[in-house]
Amino acid sequence: MAWRTAVFSSCRRVRLNRHLYHRTPLGARAAVDSVELTFVVSPSGEKFQEASMFCLRMTLYFFLLATVAYAKENYFQMRQTGFLNRTVTINQTTYRYQVYLPANFTTKQKWPVILFLHGAGERGDDGIFQTQVGLGAAIRQHPERFPCIVVFPQCRRNRVWYGEMEQQALQALDESIKKFNGDPQRVYLTGLSMGGYGTFYIASRHPGKFAALASICGGVVPPPTFPFPPDAAAKIPTEQPYATIAQRLGKTPVWIFHGDADDVIPVTESRQMAEALRTLGGNVKYTEYAGVTHNSWDRVYAEPEFISWLLSNRLAK
Amino acid sequence: MAWRTAVFSSCRRVRLNRHLYHRTPLGARAAVDSVELTFVVSPSGEKFQEASMFCLRMTLYFFLLATVAYAKENYFQMRQTGFLNRTVTINQTTYRYQVYLPANFTTKQKWPVILFLHGAGERGDDGIFQTQVGLGAAIRQHPERFPCIVVFPQCRRNRVWYGEMEQQALQALDESIKKFNGDPQRVYLTGLSMGGYGTFYIASRHPGKFAALASICGGVVPPPTFPFPPDAAAKIPTEQPYATIAQRLGKTPVWIFHGDADDVIPVTESRQMAEALRTLGGNVKYTEYAGVTHNSWDRVYAEPEFISWLLSNRLAK
Numbered sequence: 001m002a003w004r005t006a007v008f009s010s011c012r013r014v015r016l017n018r019h020l021y022h023r024t025p026l027g028a029r030a031a032v033d034s035v036e037l038t039f040v041v042s043p044s045g046e047k048f049q050e051a052s053m054f055c056l057r058m059t060l061y062f063f064l065l066a067t068v069a070y071a072k073e074n075y076f077q078m079r080q081t082g083f084l085n086r087t088v089t090i091n092q093t094t095y096r097y098q099v100y101l102p103a104n105f106t107t108k109q110k111w112p113v114i115l116f117l118h119g120a121g122e123r124g125d126d127g128i129f130q131t132q133v134g135l136g137a138a139i140r141q142h143p144e145r146f147p148c149i150v151v152f153p154q155c156r157r158n159r160v161w162y163g164e165m166e167q168q169a170l171q172a173l174d175e176s177i178k179k180f181n182g183d184p185q186r187v188y189l190t191g192l193s194m195g196g197y198g199t200f201y202i203a204s205r206h207p208g209k210f211a212a213l214a215s216i217c218g219g220v221v222p223p224p225t226f227p228f229p230p231d232a233a234a235k236i237p238t239e240q241p242y243a244t245i246a247q248r249l250g251k252t253p254v255w256i257f258h259g260d261a262d263d264v265i266p267v268t269e270s271r272q273m274a275e276a277l278r279t280l281g282g283n284v285k286y287t288e289y290a291g292v293t294h295n296s297w298d299r300v301y302a303e304p305e306f307i308s309w310l311l312s313n314r315l316a317k
Numbered sequence: 318m319a320w321r322t323a324v325f326s327s328c329r330r331v332r333l334n335r336h337l338y339h340r341t342p343l344g345a346r347a348a349v350d351s352v353e354l355t356f357v358v359s360p361s362g363e364k365f366q367e368a369s370m371f372c373l374r375m376t377l378y379f380f381l382l383a384t385v386a387y388a389k390e391n392y393f394q395m396r397q398t399g400f401l402n403r404t405v406t407i408n409q410t411t412y413r414y415q416v417y418l419p420a421n422f423t424t425k426q427k428w429p430v431i432l433f434l435h436g437a438g439e440r441g442d443d444g445i446f447q448t449q450v451g452l453g454a455a456i457r458q459h460p461e462r463f464p465c466i467v468v469f470p471q472c473r474r475n476r477v478w479y480g481e482m483e484q485q486a487l488q489a490l491d492e493s494i495k496k497f498n499g500d501p502q503r504v505y506l507t508g509l510s511m512g513g514y515g516t517f518y519i520a521s522r523h524p525g526k527f528a529a530l531a532s533i534c535g536g537v538v539p540p541p542t543f544p545f546p547p548d549a550a551a552k553i554p555t556e557q558p559y560a561t562i563a564q565r566l567g568k569t570p571v572w573i574f575h576g577d578a579d580d581v582i583p584v585t586e587s588r589q590m591a592e593a594l595r596t597l598g599g600n601v602k603y604t605e606y607a608g609v610t611h612n613s614w615d616r617v618y619a620e621p622e623f624i625s626w627l628l629s630n631r632l633a634k
Contacts (some may be wrong), residue, residue, distance in 0.1 A: 037470055055369060055372030055376060058372070062376060062379030062380050062382070083400040084399045085398045128456075139445075140448060233466070
């Protein structure tokens with residue numbers, strides 16, 4: 001490395017108070033030398049001048065070192081973009097997730113941030129498979145449409161986006177906003193299937209956090225074919241579930257999508273949520289794809305209009 | 318940042334030779350101060366001692382700065398794993414590519430490196446879509462099976478893996494080996510469809526570079542339905558193309574895959590290459606999937622046996 005060469009080439013032995021001091025290329029040893037120096041100085045002007053020069057040189061070496069190391073660190077911070085592995089720890093459990101940073105990412109500007117909740121098939125603890133299906137795939141197909149940070153937490157097997165899974169998703173989001181200069185006024189939540197349920201649930205518990213929401217083939221009440229674990233099921237409102245959730249979402253802009261031939265999550269889930277939001281004066285768009293079965297997400301995330309709508313929303317300060 | 322706080326908290330004004338010097342948190346200004354210092358020193362012992370102490374403090378501040386910045390840089394180098402955006406420049410043209418680093422990556426050990434060549438459908442200049450299909454998808458499905466660095470260059474539209482596309486792929490590979498501590502004895506080349514053609518072609522031109530090769534539904538002579546650009550077509554041996562390439566591959570271990578119902582690249586391409594290698598005493602395995610059409614790559618890259626075979630090969634030193 002350049003700075004190493006620079007420091008190596010400056011290695012030489014200097015004489016101070018009849019002791020030999022060896023200037024090594026390593027800061028630690030050199031610093032110790034200069035500490036020793038303060039104890040050996042005598043009132044002789046010449047010696048002091050020599051000591052002074054030695055200190056000055058050390059100062060300049062360290063200045064060079066610090067500048068180069070700092071520049072390199074900034075280079076890394078700016079240049080490491082793409083789908084990055086990250087972790088978050090909740091109650092001593094470490095959860096892997098990924099953050100997508102666009103190729104032109106720098107921390108010099110504020111960025112919109114999307115929190116993406118995957119479906120049941122991408123659960124696990126590998127921390128990466130959740131980026132293969134849905135939003136991650138859409139980004140790889142058209143990265144130019146996604147000038148934003150995207151956070152991809154991963155739900156554990158046999159769990160849903162409730163309880164500790166909600167916690168890890170939100171903590172991953174918050175840490176990403178902080179670390180990568182996300183704009184708290186432009187934070188969005190979207191998910192597919194089980195992640196569509198997570199979208200309604202998490203947004204309903206954090207009013208004012210998200211500037212817009214999009215649920216794809218999700219819902220509020222899980223079908224008998226996809227029972228939730230008891231602790232999560234207990235969190236679903238038993239009385240008027242759609243109206244209860246809709247009320248908590250308030251005026252947050254929501255776009256709901258569903259295929260009308262969905263054989264996994266009934267289309268009535270999205271229809272009832274859209275209706276409840278409309279009844280309560282919510283800000284809702286509803287799109288139903290004719291003849292589309294469970295996978296409506298590829299179509300949704302490939303719609304440039306959808307992405308630009310999502311990113312156009314902004315919380316009032 | 319921690320070190321900024323440290324330096325800020327040390328800001329104070331010091332008096333030297335009746336001039337006021339302001340220690341700023343910026344190294345440049347502080348260093349200038351200490352340069353001035355050498356011109357104002359007088360032979361008085363007390364003043365020299367004061368100057369000496371000033372220099373010593375500067376040295377320690379810069380040492381702290383350098384150490385923290387260096388530690389942070391190492392942290393970034395170690396922690397930024399996943400699918401990273403990178404670029405390579407050939408003849409003033411910048412090509413984007415991605416490098417996959419496993420979550421447990423550190424530069425403390427040497428890593429095997431796979432160069433992956435995508436097919437015709439993933440060409441472009443976005444630098445990312447080539448990781449969605451084939452090896453990238455397989456990694457996301459089972460990251461635990463890929464304890465290696467993977468380099469994903471991207472071929473421009475209307476080009477194939479010949480000429481400057483070959484150059485950018487190899488330069489991306491070489492830069493990745495160097496930067497991420499790749500093991501030159503364990504470098505592998507694999508590709509699908511157009512990338513299978515690239516695998517044979519590039520390996521034939523760089524004997525002794527790759528420890529093993531795998532071509533999936535590729536070949537040597539392009540079919541009339543997929544004509545190569547003239548400059549690339551001119552590079553295909555006209556006399557005994559399979560034997561010519563096979564001879565150049567020598568004893569490099571090769572595994573060839575093809576679906577026998579492939580309707581894009583004829584299965585005879587792979588059959589003829591396997592036969593030519595066998596005839597010349599090459600180290601070849603050939604697997605034909607019955608009833609499989611063009612996409613045999615999902616099946617190949619999902620075979621744990623294939624990945625462990627690939628990574629088990631090593632060049633003699």
